[in-house]
Amino acid sequence: MNADSTMSRRSWIEDTFCKRECGKFIPACRDLHRCFPMCQVCQNLIRCCCGRLVGEHTLLETGPSMSSWPGPGTGQQEEWSVECHTQTSATDAYGTIDFQDSAGRNCHAKYVRVAVDAKAEALLQLMRSEWQMERPKLLLTVHGGTENFPLPLKVRQAFSKGLITAAQSTGAWILTDGINTGVSRYVGEAVKTYGTHDLRKRNAVGVTPWGVIDNHSDLIGRDVLRPYQPLGNPLSKRVCLNGLHSHFLLVDDGTLGKHGCQLGLRRKLERHIQLQKIHPRLNQGVPVVCVVVEGGPDIVSMVLEYVSSVPPMPVFVFEGSGRAADLLAFLHKQTAIDRQLDTDIQEDFLLRIGGMFGLERADASQLYNLLMECMDYRQSITIFDSESEDQQEADCAILTATLKGTKTSPGEQLSTALAWDRADIAKKHILVYGQHWQVGSLEQAMLDALVMDRVGFVKLLIDNAAGTNRQFSPSSRGRCETDPYT
Numbered sequence: 001m002n003a004d005s006t007m008s009r010r011s012w013i014e015d016t017f018c019k020r021e022c023g024k025f026i027p028a029c030r031d032l033h034r035c036f037p038m039c040q041v042c043q044n045l046i047r048c049c050c051g052r053l054v055g056e057h058t059l060l061e062t063g064p065s066m067s068s069w070p071g072p073g074t075g076q077q078e079e080w081s082v083e084c085h086t087q088t089s090a091t092d093a094y095g096t097i098d099f100q101d102s103a104g105r106n107c108h109a110k111y112v113r114v115a116v117d118a119k120a121e122a123l124l125q126l127m128r129s130e131w132q133m134e135r136p137k138l139l140l141t142v143h144g145g146t147e148n149f150p151l152p153l154k155v156r157q158a159f160s161k162g163l164i165t166a167a168q169s170t171g172a173w174i175l176t177d178g179i180n181t182g183v184s185r186y187v188g189e190a191v192k193t194y195g196t197h198d199l200r201k202r203n204a205v206g207v208t209p210w211g212v213i214d215n216h217s218d219l220i221g222r223d224v225l226r227p228y229q230p231l232g233n234p235l236s237k238r239v240c241l242n243g244l245h246s247h248f249l250l251v252d253d254g255t256l257g258k259h260g261c262q263l264g265l266r267r268k269l270e271r272h273i274q275l276q277k278i279h280p281r282l283n284q285g286v287p288v289v290c291v292v293v294e295g296g297p298d299i300v301s302m303v304l305e306y307v308s309s310v311p312p313m314p315v316f317v318f319e320g321s322g323r324a325a326d327l328l329a330f331l332h333k334q335t336a337i338d339r340q341l342d343t344d345i346q347e348d349f350l351l352r353i354g355g356m357f358g359l360e361r362a363d364a365s366q367l368y369n370l371l372m373e374c375m376d377y378r379q380s381i382t383i384f385d386s387e388s389e390d391q392q393e394a395d396c397a398i399l400t401a402t403l404k405g406t407k408t409s410p411g412e413q414l415s416t417a418l419a420w421d422r423a424d425i426a427k428k429h430i431l432v433y434g435q436h437w438q439v440g441s442l443e444q445a446m447l448d449a450l451v452m453d454r455v456g457f458v459k460l461l462i463d464n465a466a467g468t469n470r471q472f473s474p475s476s477r478g479r480c481e482t483d484p485y486t
Helices: 004-014 040-044 118-129 153-168 182-194 262-274 297-307 323-334 343-357 361-375 394-405 410-420 422-428 441-451 455-467 475-481
Strands: 018-022 085-089 092-102 106-115 138-142 172-176 204-209 222-230 247-252 288-293 315-319 381-385
Touching: 004 118, 018 455, 040 297, 092 182, 118 262, 118 323, 118 394, 138 153, 138 182, 138 297, 138 394, 153 172, 153 182, 153 262, 153 394, 172 182, 172 441, 182 204, 204 262, 204 361, 222 288, 247 315, 288 297, 288 422, 297 315, 297 323, 297 361, 315 323, 315 394, 323 343, 323 361, 323 381, 343 361, 381 394, 381 475, 394 422, 410 441, 422 455, 441 455
Parallel strands: 092 222, 106 247, 138 172, 138 288, 172 204, 204 247, 288 315, 315 381
Antiparallel strands: 018 085, 092 106
């Protein structure tokens, strides 16, 4: 890459993406105390609502006096907000992270610090054009526990192998929160164990809050290579990035040490990717499936958001992984025939919810209601039981759930499987007896398979036609020869 193109890329990134910084100190503690400007109590002990001390506010010229703030109950307290009390400026952190582990091995990952209100279109352009990530044919968005938790061996193996096999066989992107704990750490271990050695094909993207990253100041620099050790301080409340992810979007809302700001931007990016074509030749959008492993109460409301969206985003739950995942699995099975639970089962379930999350009765009942709302969309929720002998391989189960959970037509499902080049999925779940096809849809699939050089699909469609006494039009070959995509 020559100097002019490098400068052009740097200019585009800095013109497009911003960071956010708090511009007004509003104390999180409103207890009145007498002090003077630059009071050491204010400087060293009292934090702003953004999470920073006075001295950590680079946009403040002088430290405020706490005595100017009203005490509790005066009705004059100003509420801090990202929109009103942070300011944007060009991003100052992007480039490549050089992860260095204890064994001396190095992994590289692209990263950029972006404001919480960044445009999804710009993010996708960055990922496709600047980072040169291949077009996604599937988006696997993984949610679950953020703290470290144990996974039973069978669940862990099924999750790791299934996720990576599904991703690599279809050309999928994987989204996580990118931290080195909880479910994201399991994703990193899966990439390490089952992933390709070609780093260019490791499309595991962490969407991480900038303000919770340990030593994030080490990443400040424009178009830089920054060394980073994902070990972390065990006494720190901040988190480390997982070194087995390939790309990071570091989401900045101007706060420090506060989780959650990344979720809205992550959902916007998922919806925007869903609108993209899965292949230049095909009209289908990119399927998105949410994979759930363990998780707290917030995972339940997130699942409801996915399955109730239009079109629905399927949810794939690993039973046996713990907490929210197991609650969803239990209810899904219990309500398979009758939507209502027996009174005694419901009572035991409420006690289980309360004990699991330390909730009072009212809060447990509220979470129970959310879980039951999820069951209204049960056709978009798939439960994977690693202990079942009848269970298919996890990668096939994930892809099948993706096809069935989006409520698309057989022709659209076949096109999606064709884009993935997964003839096995098409044979077992789409080209089945009794399926109703629109006129010309199978002929179009044959033409697409020929143009896209999907040999397995061509053979499958021919065998299927022979088995159903169908014949493909002789003109398919001629149309293929003049097709603009050949």
